Amino acid sequence: GQQLNQSPQSMFIQEGEDVSMNCTSSSIFNTWLWYKQDPGEGPVLLIALYKAGELTSNGRLTAQFGITRKDSFLNISASIPSDVGIYFCAGQLSVFSRLTFGEGTQLTVNP
Amino acid sequence: DGGITQSPKYLFRKEGQNVTLSCEQNLNHDAMYWYRQDPGQGLRLIYYSQIVNDFQKGDIAEGYSVSREKKESFPLTVTSAQKNPTAFYLCASSIWGSRDGYTFGSGTRLTVV
Numbered sequence: 663g664q665q666l667n668q669s670p671q672s673m674f675i676q677e678g679e680d681v682s683m684n685c686t687s688s689s690i691f692n693t694w695l696w697y698k699q700d701p702g703e704g705p706v707l708l709i710a711l712y713k714a715g716e717l718t719s720n721g722r723l724t725a726q727f728g729i730t731r732k733d734s735f736l737n738i739s740a741s742i743p744s745d746v747g748i749y750f751c752a753g754q755l756s757v758f759s760r761l762t763f764g765e766g767t768q769l770t771v772n773p
Numbered sequence: 774d775g776g777i778t779q780s781p782k783y784l785f786r787k788e789g790q791n792v793t794l795s796c797e798q799n800l801n802h803d804a805m806y807w808y809r810q811d812p813g814q815g816l817r818l819i820y821y822s823q824i825v826n827d828f829q830k831g832d833i834a835e836g837y838s839v840s841r842e843k844k845e846s847f848p849l850t851v852t853s854a855q856k857n858p859t860a861f862y863l864c865a866s867s868i869w870g871s872r873d874g875y876t877f878g879s880g881t882r883l884t885v886v
Contacts, residue, residue: 693872704779704863704877705816712872750816757870760806765815 668751668764676772681738683749683767690731691753695761696723699748708749709736741771775800779864779878786858786885794849794881796864802876803869805847809833810861810880819862822847823869851883858885 668685675681685694693712697705709720711727711734718725726735734751751764777798786792796805807819818831822841836855841847847866851858861882865875 693874695874697874697877702880702882704865704879706877707874710872710874752874754872754874757872760818760821761875763816768813 666751666753666762666764668767670767671765672768672770674770674772675741677741677743679741681741681745681769682735684733684735685751685753685764686733687753687762688732689755691755691762692731693754694725694727694734695752695754696725696734696736697750697752699750699766701747705748705750738769741769743771743773745769746771777864777866777876777878779862779881782879782881784881784883786883788885789853791850791852792858792883792885794851794862794864794883796847796849796878797845798866798876799845800866800876801844802866803844804867805841806865806867806875807831807837807839807847807849808863808865810863816863819849858883 666685695710696708698708699705709718709725714731715729716727722739724737748766748768750766752761754761780795804823806821808816817833819837820839822828825844828839828841838850863880864878867875
């Protein structure tokens with residue numbers, strides 16, 4: 663089946679730094695999604711991407727749908743302590759496909 | 774406000790007992806899902822349901838059972854056959870046939886002693 667490789671697995675950064683993470687797939691997706699999971703809570707949708715090459719922002723977050731449709735990127739600018747959590751990417755091939763999730767990137771922000 | 778509710782937040786059970794985790798949504802979503810998350814791990818799909826009275830096994834269905842008698846509800850039973858049931862369980866829902874992703878509940882942490 664389809665697999666998503668998400669990297670890095672974990673990141674330890676200082677407050678104010680920028681963060682980049684990415685997901686790559688062996689096959690194409692037609693929708694890419696990025697979620698954030700706060701400790702002890704369920705994931706919450708941050709950004710949805712629907713078109714190859716699309717660049718979408720949500721506050722300090724910016725995500726891109728790779729032109730090959732096999733990857734996606736998430737950037738966080740000027741990190742703050744509340745950015746701590748696990749970030750998941752998810753891909754969907756068609757509207758009737760289930761989501762395939764990456765393994766997550768654990769982000770720690772030191773004040 | 775519409776949402777998806779999991780209860781209880783924390784659950785303790787003795788080994789060998791079956792336990793049922795509740796998941797209710799008022800989003801009018803067709804599809805519902807159950808995931809398991811272990812510490813430092815990603816999300817693993819247990820069961821999903823696209824429509825009332827129908828459900829399919831996910832990647833790790835052994836030792837679990839579900840029912841979907843109502844659109845709003847998708848309870849998960851962790852049976853005594855599940856070898857390592859202690860985990861964080863997440864329920865999610867979605868509009869079947871959409872590109873808008875899943876809405877997740879806040880999870881139930883099950884500890885079996």
